[in-house]
Amino acid sequence: MDSPVLRSPRGKDVPGPIRAATPSRRTGTHACTRCLVRHLAVCTALSTDQTEALDAMAGDVRLQAGQMLAREGDVRRYVFTVTSGALRRIRVLPDGRRLVAGFLMPGDFIGFSGASHYRHSIEAISDSVLCSIAQADMRELCERHPGLEHELLERACVELDATRNNLMALARMTPLERLAGFLLDMAARRQRQGIGGNQLVLPMTRADIADYLGLTVETVSRSFTRLRQDGMISAADPHHIELLDPKRLQALAEARA
Template sequence: MSWPPFDNLCLTPPPEAAAPLGPCLHCQVRHLSVCAVLSHEEINALDTAASLQVLAPGAVLARQGEQRRHVFTVTRGALRLVRLSADGRRQVAGFALPGDFVGLSGAAAHQNDIEALGETELCRFGLDAMQRLGEQFPHLRGKLLERACDELDSAHERMMSLARMNPTERMADFLLTLAARQARAGMPGPSLVLPMPRADIADHLGLTVETVSRCLTALRTRGLIALPGTYRVDILDRRGLETLKAA
């Protein structure tokens, strides 16, 4: 199997108003992550606690049920979050793209398997170090809590929305959501990178692989998208997709 061009998920940050101080200020996704709202003093403190971790394609970062010891920011590549039900069924809970914070939870153990889609680079922080930084910088702790609440609200809203959609509408919504995330990351399109195979999309949307393929074909037939490659989708009619999703 050939993998998509994950290097395209390596982003360019906006210019800094002040002179860079440490490696964190060179981070390509700082403008997307919680670090964007931190002071130089807070960034320098994060610098001392951060370490780089690179995952090979398919590598496992954590297993469901393992004790949480670190939190991570994705700086390049992508992760999938997979949960296995009691009867062994696989559900892709979500995907982490550059700028996403992974592992922030009130639970002592990981709630999902976390796996790399292609080569993926992470900025890693130990939980103990993050707790000390939170005590030292209440602003940082508040922003982390705010981000966790935002992600919880977003996940709940998407769950309610997907329950009302048919398969083609789910696919339209998925493509628009991914396009919006990549646009915020400095990749406005119209070419959309899919850092995951069709099987992952199916397990995320509660569909079969065959249904995912049929939905993509249906959207292409309507002239809403083009499919130039296995891991690329060109959005030709964004308004048409939005109208379909809202139907």
């Protein structure tokens, strides 16, 4: 049985001590019942004793920052749930133009796709841990527990809603509005993880944000400074943002006022 391939973003496999745990075998660290993101993940749909079956199939994957979990075009053999860390879902055009189709955070499920091959590459932004299950196992699990499939559908719909929201941002919003919306989204995600407050940690680079919002790094940078000048945010450093005026950010993001 092969394991999900780990590659560096540039295509060379990353050497070194850190390799993927073979997903088909339980690693020492894996134990669904003690999972930190169980309340966030699809597995909530399973009762405690049903979880045993899942546990037997699941394995951990550990990635260090910059490593690639999946490459666009590869055959999809596994689905994943993010346990910790942050990843990006990207696609690159032949001429180098890049899109970040989304960011993946703890609790997020990776595997909603109708295609047999990956439509995007998935790279770790920071060191990350994922729970992996072979697609075949997942299918079997779904057949045995319809509640799981229902939960998956539910989540796919939520993700569809979110993606459609991004369409609006990309099609019709100004850079400032896009950034405001992005920051609020990230804050909302944080809240869902139980980390409230207006402090925000952005693990991704400005380039990631730019490719996510359909802008250039320069425009993103300028938009950050404008939000800062206008008193809506403050930033200790580029990756630590405080939302000083969420109301006004909201108004921006919704194009009111």
